Amino acid sequence: MLFAAGPIGSTILSLKPTPEDYGGLDGCNEYLTVSKPELLEGIQRSFYEAGCDAVDSATFGANRVVFAEYDIEDRVREINRLAAEQVGRVRDEFSTPEWPRYSLGTIGPGTKLPSLGHIDYDELVESYREQTRGLIEGGIDVLKVETCQDLLQTKVALGAIEDVFGEMDARLPVIASVTIETTGTMLLGSDIACALTTLEALDTVDIIGINCATGPEQMVEHVRYLAQNSRRPVFIGPNAGLPEIRDGETCYPLTPEAFARYQRIFVEEMGASIAAGCCGTTPEHFEAAIAAVGRPRPKARPETIEAACSSLYTSVPFEQDTSFLVVGERMNATGSRAFRELLLEEDTEGVVALARDQAAEGAHVLDLMVDYVGREGAPDVERFARELRTQATLPLVFDSTEVPVIETALKLYGGKAVVNSINLEDGERKITRLLPLIKRFGAAAVALVIDEEGQARDVDWKLRVAHRIHEIAVDRYGMEPGDLLFDMLTFPLGGGQEDLRGDAMATLEAIRRVKTELPGTHTILGVSNVSFGLKPAARRVLNSVFLAEAVEAGLDAAIVNARQIRPLSRIPEAQLEAARDLIYDRRREDYDPLIHFLSLFEDVEAAPKRAEEQAALPVDERLKQRIIDGDRRGL
Structure with a gap:
């Protein structure tokens, strides 16, 4: 199994870059690839030094939708290429034939969710295509569609990746990782079973995971379901606990020892293949996890999934x-x-x-x-x-x-x-x-x-x-x-x-x-x-x-x-037998099941429709039923 570090954004914030560091685009972490690459290299180097097998690029929001907020949407492909090259240089400082290291090209959800009508499929898919082209051109090893809050957004990103693979005659491993909130679902209400059913059906996906939003404690049951049911390797990247505000700053309270304890449960008991960390995790968290878990072979995955x-x-x-x-x-x-x-x-x-x-x-x-x-x-x-x-x-x-x-x-x-x-x-x-x-x-x-x-x-x-x-x-x-x-x-x-x-x-x-x-x-x-x-x-x-x-x-x-x-027990015996005779064509010399079946209903009227039944109710009862049903028609 592998260890993968992804807390690039939270680590950047902890270092408090100045407006000058951002090159005039205050808050645009992805632009640090251009304006202050040495800051990113220092972060990524610290995680490789801690023993991580893979570290993220600084491209979480490097797409046309986000970059439009900074008027740099025409630089999506360029900045993704530079970011992939930048993390690749740090990776190469540590990678050896005996212990290969990897770079993860992170692709975030952006700021517009298609299921809510913020953006349409065609516009969003082209944004992700540009990002994917840049990452591949820069030599990234793995594409990670992460922190997914809307399954349609996830599918759009994966479709864009599939398009670019065909266009560039390339094929890289792809991680698809959803975010489960403290409510127990993704932001739009999808539970982990729903996410797994959707993602398992997409050939582009090689690894399925959960990351961000909560600490490992809140993830346990979702990880258990995913690990028990996913045919693909499982990626788990919790935050260092639920964030807290202390003295006006965001802090993540989970200790390295607690992080290591949960990752050991995820790997040894549940079968996670990649132990990752998201917001608030530090090199110390990974050092503790690597010491506690070691590098066992991943557990075998299920061979089938429920259709x-x-x-x-x-x-x-x-x-x-x-x-x-x-x-x-x-x-x-x-x-x-x-x-x-x-x-x-x-x-x-x-x-x-x-x-x-x-x-x-x-x-x-x-x-x-x-x-x-x-x-x-x-x-x-x-x-x-x-x-x-x-x-x-x-x-x-x-x-x-x-x-x-x-x-x-x-x-x-x-x-x-x-x-x-x-x-x-x-x-x-x-x-x-x-x-x-x-x-x-x-x-x-x-x-x-x-x-x-x-x-x-x-x-x-x-x-x-x-x-x-x-x-x-x-x-x-x-x-x-x-x-x-x-x-x-x-x-x-x-x-x-x-x-x-x-x-x-x-x-x-x-x-x-x-x-x-x-x-x-x-x-x-x-x-x-x-x-x-x-x-x-x-x-x-x-x-x-x-x-x-x-x-x-x-x-x-x-x-x-x-x-x-209707349940068969509520159908009169004569009608039931006549219907079976008709289905199995049990004609005899003096008996035609069709004629007999039709004769049984010559004077039978259908039961009143539900709408007619409700219309006969008093007004207060009708209003009550409309409220229960969420039906606003004709109020």
């Missing part, structure tokens, strides 16, 4: 312990008249309320589909995704047939989204445009079994298409098998056509086979299609029964209206 998606706030595994993954279907311009009206009115508050309704009804993930005839999809998805990414807690599925719509949505989203969908309808033309985007933004994907011949109907056809998609997505583009959710397609049973009677059985058998033949992948189904065209009461029963059969066959996720799914 999941994430919002800005939480991670949701695809495999639920006691249920299937419920994908809420009500934000669909094609399938929901209520959502379509909100779309046409550009009612973002109404859409947020609809998202919250679905969460309250039991959805785990929300499908967002804005494609509608006569409208541009990209502006619509931008409008609603901007609101939903911070105001809805559940992860989003971006559902569109248009590549620009998917790209627009992914550029806005800090979590790990699901793209709905990829298929082979036009051969490989569209799938090979979508997969690079899916990989770049670390998304999962719904894979429809559709090929050039159409929607796969029989079992062998479905499996043939699934194998083709798997080969392209996993073998060629490097997707994780667990991030593929195969939709084996189901078709309406209510029409009575002979060629449709066996479709439900084919779907169920295809679900069983794909789980066996393509291990590690997942399955998903738009369940309500099976009942298309039937009366609402009949649809609820058939959807519920078919869903139960699909889950029994191995279905992992279903795109449904959770409120419309």
Whole structure:
């Protein structure tokens, strides 16, 4: 394992540079590379002398966004190059073949967070590209995207690094390190599970870590989770305790002995691979830690990770312990008249309320589909995704047939989204445009079994298409098998056509086979299609029964209206058996299950909708419920 020193900024402040030291740019630590490089060299040299294997460059804020505050934004690339060269000279004083030392090119979060709308993706990514080019040109050894407060900002920086690697034909190790506040989450509310789900999906990341904000004591449980679940080496860089103000100055109270004790726990008990230090740590802290920990071999990392998606706030595994993954279907311009009206009115508050309704009804993930005839999809998805990414807690599925719509949505989203969908309808033309985007933004994907011949109907056809998609997505583009959710397609049973009677059985058998033949992948189904065209009461029963059969066959996720799914125990026995007869086409000479099933609902009306039920309540009860739900519509 290695020791890495990162308290460049706090050490600079402790030395109290003068305005002259800053070359007239008071407070711009990064400009010291130009105006007072010997000050930086002295700091970095002290940490190498203490025994650190790696030390940061003075480039934490060396990006266009921060430099614009000092009117030096045109010098981003130059100053990063100079800073990398400067720390490299100090590194070379200590590095030997027997004990190589390293320089870490630090890339901070800047001062504008994209998830809050402070800056857009394209502007921010170019800023990070410039910084990365300069660091690589200056000979930096490792790129460290650190002190991350917004997962979208983190993804933008990592995307910029990936771009520059391709542009310069280079590849350096990359650390991505988030900051967990005393609240237990990142600044915008992401917990460590959410951060890990998001970062594990990005190939650019080699090492995942936590740094800054708190001392090691407050990090313990977050480090434990990260070390137990990350497949990648773990980097831990606490501050020297929580900062205190003494005599008007910021102080960090953690002693070297206490720092060493916690680093020993992180390395020996939890399996951290890089013991680092952030604000307030000193050469004495590292000397104590190195003496206490030594340099053991890092513990083995887990070989697998739980397949999941994430919002800005939480991670949701695809495999639920006691249920299937419920994908809420009500934000669909094609399938929901209520959502379509909100779309046409550009009612973002109404859409947020609809998202919250679905969460309250039991959805785990929300499908967002804005494609509608006569409208541009990209502006619509931008409008609603901007609101939903911070105001809805559940992860989003971006559902569109248009590549620009998917790209627009992914550029806005800090979590790990699901793209709905990829298929082979036009051969490989569209799938090979979508997969690079899916990989770049670390998304999962719904894979429809559709090929050039159409929607796969029989079992062998479905499996043939699934194998083709798997080969392209996993073998060629490097997707994780667990991030593929195969939709084996189901078709309406209510029409009575002979060629449709066996479709439900084919779907169920295809679900069983794909789980066996393509291990590690997942399955998903738009369940309500099976009942298309039937009366609402009949649809609820058939959807519920078919869903139960699909889950029994191995279905992992279903795109449904959770409120419309009924437990089998609450369905009358006659309706339950009739639905199963229809699904399995149990026709006899004197019995047609479709005719029988329809007859059971001739005089049955659907239950009143929730909105109608609430409208019947007294005003004070309605207001109370609106406050609980956070619903401001129609107040």
